[in-house]
Amino acid sequence: MVSEKRGKVVFLLASAVLAVTSLCFIYVVYRNPGVRVCASADIPPTSTNVHTDLVELYPVPNVNSKTVHYFWCARKMFEFHNYLSILSVVKMVKPLKIVFHYTDYPVLDPLEYNSWFRDLVATIPYLVLDEMSTDTSCRNSAKDKLHTVQQYLLQHGGLYVGENTVFRQFPTQAKQMQLLFSFRTANKNEKIIKNEYLDKCLDGFIGVVPGTNATTVNESLTFSHSDMRACSMYDYEVSVERCLAVTVNLPVRPKDIWYIDINFGKLARLLFYGKSDVIHLQQDFKVLAPRISHYIWFGKRTLTYAHYLSVLSALYVARLYHVYFHGDCEPLGEFWETLKREENVTFVFMELPEFVFGNVVQNKAHANDVVKLYILNKYGGVNQDPDVLWTKPIEDSHLAYDSVMGFEWVKADGWPETFNIGVFIAKKHSKFVHEFLLTMKDYRDKHWIYNSGCLPYRVYERFPHVLHADRQLQVLCYKHKCHPPWFKDYNEYYMNDDALYFFIEWNVETLSVHLTFPKPYPEYTSQATLMASTGMYASIGRNILKKAGKI
Structure with a gap:
């Protein structure tokens, strides 16, 4: 026992x-x-x-970067360089939590180009939103903002990051520093950039370990830098190894970082695309987009002489092998009967879509655009609207891209540019078409340029290596005013017939013309009218007839 x-x-x-x-x-x-x-x-x-x-x-229990804090103290848009800042924190600092303190929620432009903050909220599970009182002193000046940040960090600890600050690295040494800081306050008299919010900027970073002596912090912050620095964009290019981060005080968009072979370009591409390499457009000649043409044709209506010319241009000028009409009613009229009898043309029945990703589709023009994506995703080929006339052959070099698209001349508020999908070339199961189709989850039935113009541009910014954005693919003409996308001001309405003097070589400078209004152009009401007409449009029409052996 x-x-x-x-x-x-x-x-x-x-x-x-x-x-x-x-x-x-x-x-x-x-x-x-x-x-x-x-x-x-x-x-x-x-x-x-x-x-x-x-x-x-976290090699020690108390570090300065478990929680990262942003202070957004003005009513303004959250732009791409702000997005890069938070993205750099996620990938380089790797905090457990990011707190976005704001007096005013980031503003969206009318057509929501700057939706970068919304994207972050939807993708970062540990991004916390903290609405501050609108009378907080951080709205007044950079000095007041510094005071607000300083008092908050003394109480809670953590790492403050300026809204324009992009990290290139954040080593363990930086995490373990009891006090880490590099900041600059700017004023309106500085000539580096014109920005109404510049006097409120507090660029750089301040990291404080919880429990750090307040006197130490207050005395240290009378200087602007500790050992590790947030550099200006100029200093970042001159001596990148000295910089823990770079402050971006210039407007930056994705297209601005694609081809610049400098330190900031490499960093921005690494953060946004996962690789620092300059963007290279991909071509694969082993698998080409098929030489077939697709027209979308819904409703009971007559195929006109202008439409007839369009089909002939696809077969004999663009040199496509077959034309398919997709719709719920076969076209009517003598020109349709002629096409069926004499040309490689087939009608394929399909119903008009009523929904896309649960969104109601009521606008017939939008329904056409949705169908274009369905068709190109399933079959590949060349989509063209019935008011498009080809002026040159489509070479294999175009068919070797994943997708090819041209630009829309009508402006969309806030967007750098937009696309027009009246002419759209794509391979079967194209990566770009797939991603474009997914954006239809955000379909807007009352915004025609948003769905077909803005959304593909959003995809283009994220996948620039798979879309050949070709300024020579098509020229849009409206009321006889053409807008060649290679012109500097092509999307200005004031472009008129004078521009045609720079567009004389229509059979050299562009692959197609897209005649959006009136319908039809007067030259194309009949063959007799066409043969009696003069000018560029008449020359384009007669060239089609000649290539087709009709004259």
Whole structure:
């Protein structure tokens, strides 16, 4: 009995010693991440080891970057360079939480080009929104903002990051610093940029470990830098290794970073596209888009002489092998009967779509656009509207791209440019078409340019390597005013017939003309009218008839 009790006591003592030893061992390992637990042969290092990842991120219990804070103290739009800032925090700093303190929620432009903040909220699960009082002092000036940030960090700790600050790295050394800071306050007299909010900017970063002495912080922040710096864009190009981050005080959009072979361009591409390489447009000549043409044709209506010319141009000028009409009613009229009898033309029945991703589609023009994506995704080929006339052959070099699209001349508020899908070339199961189709989750039935013009541009910004945005693919003409996209001011309404003097070589400068209004153009009401007409449009029409052997 006594020996049994002694055995229990020994067991309990051994257990206690083991527990204490384990706790001490865990404490030593936690406080000293360099301590090796076992030989590499026992547990090979791997990024899938969660404990290893956490120790790498937070080698000491108190660091300055577990929580990152942004202070948004003005009513303005959240732009692409602001997006890059938070993206750099996610990828370089790797915090447990990002708190976005705001007095005014980021503003959206009318057609929502600058939806970058909305994208972040939808994709970062640990992004926390904190609405501040509108009378907070951070709205007044950079100096007041610094005071607001300083007081908040003294109380809560964490890492403040300026809204224009983009990190290139954030090493363990930076995380362990009790006080890490590099900031600059700007004023309206600076000539580096014209910006009404410049006097309220507090660029750079300030990191404070919780519990840091307030006097230390206050005294230190009388200087603008600790050892690790947030550099200006100029300094970042001159001596990148000195910079922990770069402050971006110039408007930047995705297209601005595609081809610039400088340090900032490399960093921005790495953050946004995952690679620092300059964007290269992909071509694959082993698999071409099929030489077939697709027309979308819904409703009971007559195929006119202008439409007839369009089909002939697809077959004999663009040199496509077959033309398909997709719709719910076969075209009517003598010219349709002629096409069926004499040309490689086929009607394919399909119903008008009523929904796309649960969104009601009531506008017939929008329904046509949705069908274009369905057709190109399934079959590939060349989509063209019935008011498009081809002026040159489509070479294999165009068919080797994933997709090819041209530009719309009508402006959309806030957008750099927009596309027109009246002419659209794509391979079967095209990456671009697939992504474009997914954007229809955000379909707007009352905004025609948003669906077919803005949404493909949004895809283009995110996948620039798969779309050939060709300024020579088509020229849009409205009321005899043509808008060649290679002109500097092509999307200005004031362009008139004078522009045609620079558009004389229509059979050299563009692959097609898209005659949007009136319908039809007067030259194309009949063959007799066409033959009696003069000018560019008449020349284009007669060229089609000649290539088709009709004259």
